[in-house]
Amino acid sequence: MISGEQSDKKTGYLFAMLGGICWALAGVCGQYLFQSKAVTAEWLVPVRLVSAGVIILLVACFRKGKAAIFSIWQDRNNIVPIFIFALVGTALCQYSFFASISVSNAATATFISYISPIFIMIYVVFRTKRIPACLELLSILLVIIGIFIIATHGNIDNLVISAQALIWGIISAASFAVYSIQPQRLMRKHDTLIVTGWGMLIAGAALFVLFKPWIYEVNYDLSVFLSLSVLVLFGTILSYVFYLEGIKRVGATAGSLLSSIEPIVATLLSALWLGQHFAAFDFIGFAFILIIPILLSRESLTKADRASR
Numbered sequence: 001m002i003s004g005e006q007s008d009k010k011t012g013y014l015f016a017m018l019g020g021i022c023w024a025l026a027g028v029c030g031q032y033l034f035q036s037k038a039v040t041a042e043w044l045v046p047v048r049l050v051s052a053g054v055i056i057l058l059v060a061c062f063r064k065g066k067a068a069i070f071s072i073w074q075d076r077n078n079i080v081p082i083f084i085f086a087l088v089g090t091a092l093c094q095y096s097f098f099a100s101i102s103v104s105n106a107a108t109a110t111f112i113s114y115i116s117p118i119f120i121m122i123y124v125v126f127r128t129k130r131i132p133a134c135l136e137l138l139s140i141l142l143v144i145i146g147i148f149i150i151a152t153h154g155n156i157d158n159l160v161i162s163a164q165a166l167i168w169g170i171i172s173a174a175s176f177a178v179y180s181i182q183p184q185r186l187m188r189k190h191d192t193l194i195v196t197g198w199g200m201l202i203a204g205a206a207l208f209v210l211f212k213p214w215i216y217e218v219n220y221d222l223s224v225f226l227s228l229s230v231l232v233l234f235g236t237i238l239s240y241v242f243y244l245e246g247i248k249r250v251g252a253t254a255g256s257l258l259s260s261i262e263p264i265v266a267t268l269l270s271a272l273w274l275g276q277h278f279a280a281f282d283f284i285g286f287a288f289i290l291i292i293p294i295l296l297s298r299e300s301l302t303k304a305d306r307a308s309r
Contacts, residue, residue, distance in 0.1 A: 012249025013258055019243030020262035026235020027097070027106035027262075028269040029227045034102045035274070037224055041098040043216040046207035048228070049094060052236035053201030060193040072190050072198060081186055082198055089179035091203035096172040104165035105276050107267040108150060111286045112169030114263055115143045118292065119177035139292045146288030153281040160279075180247055180255065192244050200236065260290060 033039040060069050072078050100109035118140060125132050147170075153160050186195050207213075218224065247255035263286065270276035 008249050012246045015242040016246030016255040016258035017261050019239045019246055021265050022234045022239030024262045024265035024269060026231050027101055027110050027266050028273060029230050030098050030101050031106040031274060033227050039218060040216055041095060041102050042211040043213040043218060045095045045098050046204050046211055046213045048231050048236055049200045049204030051232045053197050053204055056193055056197030056237055060191060060197055064191060069194050072194055085183045086199040086202035087206060088175055089182055090199045091207055093172055093175035093179050096168045100165050100168035100172060103162050105270055107270045108161060109169050110263040110266040111289050113172040113176060114260060114289055116173040116176040118143050119174050120180060123181060142288045142292055146285045149281055150285035153279060187248055192241060196240050196244060
């Protein structure tokens with residue numbers, strides 16, 4: 001029994017890390033499309049989410065049957081949670097992340113979004129009605145320092161990234177916390193593919209109505225199709241399924257820690273593939289933010305996180 005639990009945890013650790021790697025690949029592909037193909041987030045995100053949602057539900061239908069994928073709607077208690085998951089945890093998270101990339105770069109947007117454990121920690125503190133631990137308060141201080149360094153490079157009178165990039169990145173972090181916590185009860189009752197598929201389809205449909213991506217002119221050449229395919233397959237389908245399966249096994253806090261490989265991979269890919277240059281101050285700011293999930297992965301917080309689920 002213990003051996004089985006340990007194996008399940010190891011699988012969860014692997015899934016959370018793979019989710020982070022796939023997200024990094026998606027962010028860099030998005031930056032490539034923004035920089036080289038003049039694609040906009042208003043076109044990319046709805047197309048990406050609808051495509052991925054349809055594919056995931058088709059796979060779920062093949063695996064579980066038609067009745068299974070619609071079973072989630074038979075319980076009225078699922079309707080509000082699935083729409084919160086879709087509109088806040090998926091649509092807002094995805095759009096804000098790519099909006100941040102479009103006005104900065106994949107690595108910077110990814111690192112800013114990795115303050116999401118702070119929002120998870122705040123939720124856990126309120127949910128468990130306890131006083132924040134010293135390490136948790138230290139993490140908040142590190143967030144402030146890290147973002148200040150990335151945004152100003154130490155000069156308070158100068159912003160080296162746009163306020164838009166900073167705001168969208170913080171929104172992405174907050175909505176990703178919703179994505180990490182909110183669907184866990186749904187996933188106890190329904191298959192991860194089904195929850196993820198409906199979340200993405202609803203999110204994509206809402207953004208289609210909001211942004212009308214068909215009005216944007218896009219040069220549909222081979223590189224656009226290849227980049228979009230990578231975004232849909234690895235950056236949307238596999239990344240979200242891997243991550244959700246990971247936190248299902250090890251919890252949201254541990255999942256956030258393990259998927260923190262994402263900004264490291266995003267930085268490497270941005271530098272090697274897109275020739276992105278980073279200043280020493282950027283890496284200092286990145287380090288302050290990257291240490292946050294490590295601090296928040298202390299056993300005391302992990303136990304409280306699991307108790308809150």
